[in-house]
Amino acid sequence: MFDQRLNPLAAVALVLTLGAALPAAAQMQNIDKLKQMKVSGTDPNIPMVPQTGKNADQLRENLKRIKLPPGFKIDLYAVVPDARMIAVAPSTNMMFVGTRKSNVWAVTNRNSGDTATEVKEFAPSLKFRNPNAVCWTRDGFLIVVETNRVYTFPAAEFFYEGADVAVGEVVPQGELIPVDEESFNHSGRVCRIGPDNKLYITLGQPFNVQPREKLALYTKVGIGGIIRMNIDGTGREVYATGVRNSVGMDFNPKDKTLWFTDNQTDGMGDDIPMGEINRATQPGQFFGYPYIVSKTRITENGYDKDPLPANTVHPQVMTDAHAADLGMAFYTGRQFPAKYQGGFFSAQHGSWNRTKPIGARVLFTSLKADGTADRTEVFAQGWLDEDTGTYRGRPVDVAVAKDGSLFVSDDYAGAIYRITYSGQ
Template sequence: MKVPLFAALATTAILTCPAATYAQSDNLKTLKEFHITPPGEWPTVPQTGPQADKVRQILKKIKVPQGFHIELYALVPDARHMAVGPQGVVTIVGTRKSKVYAVTDRTRSGVGDEVKEFAPTLPKRLPNGPCFSKDGFLYIVEQNRILSYPAAEFFYESPDVAVGEVVPEGQLIPKEEESFNHTARQCRVGPDNKLYVELGQPYNVPPKEKLALYEKFGMGGIIRMNQDGKEREVYAMGMRNPTGMDFNPKDNSLWSNDNQVDGMGEDIPPGEMNRVEKKGENFGFPWYGGGHVRTNEYKDEEPPADVVFPEVEQVAHAADLGLTFYTGDMFPAEYKGAIFSTQHGSWNRTVPVGARVMVTFLKEDGHAAGPSKPFAEGWNDNGHYLGRPVDVEQYWDGSLLVSDDLVGAVYRIWYDGK
């Protein structure tokens, strides 16, 4: 099947906000020096009313296994990737726009009591990817920089927060490679206390003359660095648009989703869930478009000899985004150590697929025991999306939080066996 490929275009469009341009350096400098910015409005997001009622009606259609339940946790506009604070006090929710939200469960009751913008005085650009270190440092990966927020879980109550530059603006990727495409970065702090960041590359399939540049910066792969930004290195390559990753606590292997090539047909190539065992592994893109399917553009080129093929092949074009290992005690024992992931839903299939939460069980040796299976589904209502899950993260009590950027909400999935 032939489809229009907006992703095939070389793009240099920069998503800048005029307000962000004039205030970016001034406010960042002010906050780095622990000074106060000019006061302004700081509204909260209403959590009651018609929108909340409509979301709850949608959730009645969502199917989860027996004994599990799904409910509205909070209304969060444009909710994308999330980071739950180590203390369980606040959940930080990124967006692909210009805002980050802080969701507070003050009574630890499993419901977001308050939702407000995080660090509203500091302009941001595509702040999609938040992650916490175990000692409470928050990192947010934007389109072309990384900022750190010490003790953000407790200092977010003020519009002004302490902030540091891990990677200054314009130094995460080359400025000329900034694009509207494949810029939803995500991060994790690994068992080695280093910061890992996924970097998509902007093309559907990149031209050959771009490969050396992308390999240098880790675009189309995963980079890692110290938490202060030093000792940056490319950790893994051969990915198209990696989004969603987590470390297996059993063996410290890094698992990552990768969204694969468009325009080759409705059912090929498969999406990928990759297992990264060590630094330097190559996962085959752009020679392979997903799984063992060769791309048209590189079918006559010799691929690297040491290509690592996916641990799990996912349904084509389902847009796998979030990924987390379950380590909690709330769910039945069979889920301990399993991977929960999300499928955002296809945009280029005549019969849409995805819009669901998946679960992948592992064998004792740490490899996948089989294909991913639907865990929560129903947002795909006969080809019409009632929601589009983005990320899944474990909450402090062992339940799961699931973000949805179509509805603008975060859901909570919990278990009581009833």
């Protein structure tokens, strides 16, 4: 009961404060229930995302504009709102898809056909906060990384049907980065399990160019870099630094090196700085930021006046400026021709800050015998109408299916596409 002496404005403020606190408190209580295998009370009847109708028809119509090499074909695999990073399930015909919103999608193909049969929210009794990152452990645990927390879900591909699921916290809320460093900018994480069976996570720094007073903290925490830890959250360490905002990484299965994309500085013009795809061969390497990106010195905050650190590792691939290189995956399938086997695909989300837009496409990079980058070429394009500058889609991530086809996510159109090769 409110104190009768409380003035109206104070009463409103108190109500708003309580209203904001209740969802967070309910979320913590819900997590605690699920950890104990208790029922949350959430409706177990989870609504399905419609896979037919005008929206799906238009998405298929848009795909007629996509240009691919001869013998390749692209189709709509599933309607998935806000689709971001893809984690293909290890044992079943399904995948989990992260978003920048408050949900993770379970995408199921029950009849092993060419398209998904159902898309529904995963673990709706949990309201995620920017669950961009999804990946699998070797023993079938789904990892979901939010802005400032890491979840683990045992056997998620087998126990996802209801609203309540088994859950654990690898890193509790507020302990992935300092709470004061939480931001809406560059806060979408990416995760992978490395050859060492450790969990790798990218941590973008929230500024266009970070202030000098943040450098020591960010280097220590791993913000503007990549961290790794044991799957139970212990043994955390900073693996790589000098990265502005990586939203895509994968390990080369052949030599175990870690490759990652990096989104670069805004406000320097249409054609600089170029985008980066990097290769980390060992822990502790520094990739140049904020002193240099690709071949361009950073002028903001006077970083161009500093000598370039002697241990700077330069990028393997430099891409068109501001095309927004995001997700990437080494091609481990056998369906595509031999030239694609052993290389990697990467997605360009498309520019928002160029006079003439660029990107919204999928690239392919081949490797040399020594494991370094050889040639990068456009593999799929056409989501950007170059005549009008209109986006009809914006690729985010790529993932290799069990049959060797390639999945592409699109958060603008809200879809997962499937690229196949028939040779005809």
